[in-house]
Amino acid sequence: MEAFRVIGRILKLFVWFLLSILLCILVVLGMTIGISVAQNQEFTETFYDVVSEKVDDGLRIIQISDLHAIQYENLVSRVEALDPDMIVLTGDIVDWETTDIMPTVTTCGRMAEIAPTYYIYGNHERLRQFGSGLLKTDVKALAEEYRAEEEGKVFRMISDPLREEMEAVGVHVLMNEQATVQIGNLTVDLFGVLTSSTEGFYRYAGDNFFRYAYEDEDHFKLMLVHEPYLIDLIQGEDWGDLILCGHTHGGIARLPHFGGVYENLYGFLPEFLNDGKIWGKYMVEDIPMIVSSGLSNLDFWRINNPPELVVVDISRY
């Protein structure tokens, strides 16, 4: 009987111990999330340095990614204060569910007044506008519906209020297209990818991409693609002098030493376990690639991963 009493006491203590540990974990988690949510109301600025022998006088590019239609009071003023030569919007600037795009369009229009601004669609815009992820079957169906002569040319045939509003305020929307801009003595060729799946890229963007990659090789080549997977999955391609991506949200939460916690393609602990390129600057076959964690603060579990505005300074040395 005595033994049962002792065992009972030990069990009771153990339960109390477990409960208190659980409460402690909940307290820590709660405080962490609370602090993160509070901190994520403002964005941070991350500066990257890139070296290119094509750039004599210096070039500053500001990358805005995964904004998801959030309005920051000081976003435009900070962009203006940073005095960029070019601004790029690398996708998911609006959410697929965003009902009123005009505040975001106005913000982008104000940025277009600061510097040439280029916009590519992310998965949210593709879903919103084309109702799909633009895989081969999706594009084929669209081309049949709109009777496009070439499948790759169907995107501009479809009425697109977002694209029209953006272009009306001076933002250049690139859909598997190249643009060229002169900045001082430097000529910059940008290529904006719309169909970023591996099966869709060469099929719908191939011709334009090869022109971008292999003509005027003295121009500075800037590749914009929403998802970084394309760059990881296709080896040996000449993507240019700099690649800017988004989409991954930095792995949502970031743990010290382990990095991001979760990413759609790479899974859990994508950097630690799968060498996934989900946040920061990487060298892909000697080409610098920067993956932004984006400006969205919608995920309350975005811990130790504040919304970020990326500033890329390119110089000769």
Place this chain on the structure above:
Amino acid sequence: MVKPSMILIGVVLLIALIALLRIFRLGFSFKFTGLRKALASIGKMHFLLLILATVFGCVMFVLYYQEIQQTSSAVVTLNFAEASSGQDFDGTRYNMSEIIRDDVLERAIKDGGFANVTVEQLADCLSVTPMVQGDSYNEERYHIATEFLIQFTMDENTRHLNAKNVAQMVAQAYKSLYIERFVSTFDVLTLKKEVAFEDMEYLDAVRYLDKECSKLEYYMTAMDDENSSFRDSNGNTFSGLALRIDLLEDVQIAENLYAYIIQNSIAKDADAYVGRLKYANVLLDYDKQLAQTSYNICNDAIDKYDERMSRVVLVPTWDNDGEFYMGRTKIGTDALSVKAYSYSLDAAAYKKKMETNDGEIKAMSMGNEHYGSEALNMIRQIYETLTQYAEDALVLVKEYSETQMNQCISISIPKLPFMNLAARSAVMAIVFYGMLVLVLISIKGKKNLAADNTGRLAQ
């Protein structure tokens, strides 16, 4: 500056001390059995204390994190050879305080978009220290630092800035300005794309070509003095290119083109050109006479010097081997001789120029444009060749600059010491837990004592 975390730790330690004193006053025995009894007397309260300690640990973590967010640092590493001797690129003495000099901070403020902050306010928050500190009084610990830590600590004037980026922007601004200071300029190697040779007088075009050649040649010669062995990806060297330009100047321009124009008296407007040359000769003649007169004056002054002067001006001095001897110091005649020589050279140069002009005047007095088109073709071909040499020179100098400047300064940003913060917070949570235990023991101990006294009184 007293930080909130320090205040909190102070309060906790004070409470723990008070609790400890109370326990001593109660006659508590710190033997193991006594401690065990005391801890057991708290019972299930331990779990509550654990939760409270966890909360306290979180609070401390937040405070530490906030404190660290108010500072930032960056490490500047000098990778060029001269740095290990404590020198700049140009061999002058390196001074680490230059890293946070005013123009660097101005550039950092501009590049970082830092609003409402002056250079002075920013400077007050910055410090630069070598990563490894040597000791100049101890020969075994001599060390010339090539790595420097820039630290930024917020104050009331810079509280509105995002500290995280400040040190990084200062480091990058320093690197940019350093490279701008020492990198070669390429402007002189860029020739005009279109030159209106058809509007120029033919001999003026020759002078233009000659001047452009000289510019390029001097540049290449200067670069060759800096590094005579460098070869670019096209196999060009500074001396090789200088030689080619020199040959172009001597053979194509001076011998071929100039001679062709003079021999055939090619001119667009011979009278106007001859008039200009005659006027130039008048001015040159004045200069020549001035130089000649100056030369004569110097010689007269030398003649007037008493020769006994040169015998008495001896001064004691040391030679290169440290041997003492009486040396002759320089006197007025020495300076006058040097000047006289210089004036005579000038006079000779003016005379030569005048004779050249006379030759051209003679040739151009019957000038015409019969062979003008051939001359223009020659001029254009030479300019095309010169442009090609300028492009080769640009590639050569750019590649050389890259080898010199690439990674001459590198910047690294230390990572946030997250584990350190977590460990400190955990330690503080344990201290807090200990304080709570002491407080509880002191309260229970006092109650037990009071109960004992009441019991005795009752007895």
